[in-house]
Amino acid sequence: MTGLSATHRYLPPSARARRRSLWWTAIVLALLAPMAWLINLPYFAASAGPTDDAVDAVIIEEDLAVFHPEGELLLLTVSLQPVNLYEAAIAFFDQKIDLIERESLRPGGETDEEARRRNLRAMDRSKDIAIAVALSELGLEETLAEGVEVVRVFGEAPAFDALSDGDLVVEMESQPVRTVEDIRRILENRRPGDEVQVTVIRNAEPTDLSFALHENPEAPERAMVGITASTAYPIEIDSANYGGPSAGMIYTLAIIDLLEQGELTDGRVVAGTGTISMDGSIGAIGGIRQKLVAAEAAGADVVLVPRDNYDEAGAAPVEVEIVAVETISEAVSYLREGNAGIIEGQ
Incomplete structure (x- = not known):
């Protein structure tokens, strides 16, 4: 008599086929899983970056009165990391991380190094504007101006053979030069080709120069020196390796807080992000959700954000108070008196 052993269960052919299929699927997935680490995607994972007190980055010459606040003005950043298939899958399900197409951050095939240099240039420009706007807000812009620093001389300008990067222009046509606006005023009635006499500070020594004025490419009848320049003040900002323009607002507030008696923060931890323009307007930035996550993790009591980022900020997975400026x-008014356009308790 034949029969089945008690330790064996009969499986019909269809069940055996399904079992083999599952085993083969498991084997294939096991073999493919390590490859997920090797497949890089054209995306960046944007997550909360480090935070720093912007006040610590401001360097002011010793002969100026400085009032160090007890509170903090936090600079917010975003961390960008290229992702593989496995990391992208994790980021997709994390509410605090966004996947951003590489092309939107590195347009035209821009390399990481090219992007780094571009962002550092944007930061340098942002710092210059932050200093000028802060001093303007305090009524000290002209009082503390030391001259006009030459950033770059146009290669096609006659001044190219006379001026050097880093020169500090302090006099033009026997008139004192303290700000960029002074140069514009002096040249207002001059024509391209006119010769000008200039005194600069170079290597800590005054140097007299002369050169012909350059033609303004946007208005050929108007004269220009042929340089990019910025007004020099006894203030510097050490932005370390941070790039981009989004720290403009918080650096501006840090300078104001240091030079003004009294305290903007009132002992609070205030975080903020936003670009700054010469007219004092605060512009939108990227990565607002991640920056709010960073602010909350750093213990911020309130976060100042650009008005144009407010709707997106409200969708961030945080409970910290958000103020749009x-x-x-407007930002200074809120910090001093609690007045601002939009306040949202999350």
């Missing part, structure tokens, strides 16, 4: 005056 449009100008630096």
